Amino acid sequence: MTTTGFSRRGFLAGLGAVGAATALGGCVTSTGSQAAGGSASGPVTLQSNLSAPSAKAAMQALVDSFNKKGGTQASLNTVASETFRTQLPTYLTSANPPDVLTWYAGSVARSYAGKNLLLDVSEVWNGLAGYSDALKQLSTDSGKQIFIPASYYFWGMFYRKSNFAKWGVTAPTTWAEFLQVCETIKSKGVTPIGLGADNSTPWVASGWFDYLNVRINGANYHRELLAGKHSFADPQVHKVFDQWKTALPYFDPKGTALSFQDATTNLLQGRTGMMLIGTFLLDTTPKEDVDDIDFFRFPIVDPNMPLVEEAPTDGFYASAHTQRKPQTLEFLKYLTTVEAQEAYLKSSAGSSLPANSTAKDSGTPLITKGKEMLNKAADLTQFFNRDSSDALQPTADAALIKFIQHPEQIDSILTDWQSAAKKVWTS
């Protein structure tokens, strides 16, 4: 470049350009892509992470039926679940947030409530019929309600009735019977237990950990452990893995190489005998196979332990920064009604149970059986990440997948897990 002196005019022109660009920058940032918000008069925005086609359609049906009533209107904004999870803090802290968000009950909701990001929805709970005390407890943080449950589902050992009949086995109730069933299925040349915890869905393995832990150490110990009050290197936790080891020989050797969708396919096609999974497996099951699907309760390990089941609860909460508080509360109130929950279940695969006990579920024998199982349970847990935090889930994934592949390294796995978990608890 040639050396040139700055002329005054050139400099001023440059300044002008700078000014233009700054003004421009101002425009750009002010129209930055906000999460769906709006003015105080617009419709109530519902940010949903249910991006599966059937669930998305069901959500739309729900919003449409609310809009048909006239008065307050609502609009649905569906986001891919991975994006939703990473953006959630942004949604909640934004000055112009989505009013209502889909999420789940438990410690994650409570931690946001503790930071004053969630709207107090006690008003909606006032005189709410059809909701159990347990659900109210689950939705409460420091004396006020911050969550509106919409539906819940259950976990169990799912299998095909026709295959169990063919192999001559019946659903077991105790661990010893369970291993016996595995042995029989294995002798027929079939892999007894499918898993489906590959790199995309490693959390499936946490179901096994949760269940064995509540069966052996009870729900209170389980919750305290997940809250960081015990160490993962404790002998109690070790016992869980010793128990698990007795079933590992019956696990699908490809269990950590398949996603749970592929594992479900294997179960339906009779390549595996059973699988510990939530009722969402029905969402991807072909219609003609649904009637052949049944489940049994996770086997009893210690007969002195009260029976605890996993019942993850899904629902809604609202942002504390909402500019449409009355309309938002009205919409949430609608979401608790029998009409709304039945409309949702009708449009979805009907694999979950409505939170409002007076609403009708899909009424299939399987769902009815699951409902009874939960009603008889001494206590309900949510699921690993819902009882702890989404930050703790990756530590569990690493530890459990490693255990399934290398059970002999359990001691080092547990100490590593504890040091990784400690970072999450103290951060």
Next chain:
Amino acid sequence: MTATLTAPAAAPPSPAGPRRKRRTLSPTLLAFVLVPLLVETLWVFWPALQGVYLSFTSWDGVSAATLVGFGNYAELFSDPTFGKAFLDTVLWLVLFGGLSAVGGLAMAMLLLKDRRGVGFYRAALFTPVVFSLVATALIWQAIYQPNGLVNTVLGAIGLDSWQHSWLSDANTALYAVIVPALWRQIGYIMVLYLAGLKGIDPTLYEAATVDGASKWQQFTKITLPQLSSVNSVVLSVIIIDSLRSFDVVWALTRGGPYHSSELLSTYMYSTAFQSLRLGYASALAVVIFVLAFGVILTYLVRAFRDADA
């Protein structure tokens, strides 16, 4: 947006005649330099500086950030996952970078001469660059499945004992992910080298042939020295791309199983968006930046010194 970008920033034309005087910078030229610089500052430098600031804080993305000094950097040293990710990244740099440079140059040499159908091959090799890596990863995921193409082929040729869950075995996951990344990168590097090879004066080769130089001598004494300027571009591209490699790894393994294919980039992502430790993740981002910048800077300094000598 583009309409406003061309906001008239030029001063009115000077009434003075074409007198001989100190040449001034034309306003248009200044605008061309300053406007992009400003946009860059707003969209790149400022967020980057914020990222550096965040690396000295502890922030969950929700509450206010609290300053922790060098706490995040101190933690890096005692974090086994960081150590693993660091080593994996170095391995990735060497394998992915080295193989794509060698492969790209080999392909370029092979497809340099205009023969029949050479355009088709060039296009075929370049096509993967156009595909989104996430889509690419989905295809490769199917290939690596326990009953996928790789294992089917191995079974067909009687190598059943080699069959493997490639992506879920800690010993093979990282190498399995490198293959699709290479598949894409080689085409890209090939195009860069093709451009460089086309720029070499053919008379040099004619002279060398007359002097009786072998093909190998021609390659080492003419081609490689003539490509030195392209090499610096390729090196920068490779290093930046290696350290940025994220989408293909995330789509195939998410850094799993148990961190065995964790790169610094995937570890940064999961720390930021799964563990919500944005301060610590920013520290990881700074480390990635320093690595990329350091390597490229040392190379450039050396290159300039060679040029001055």
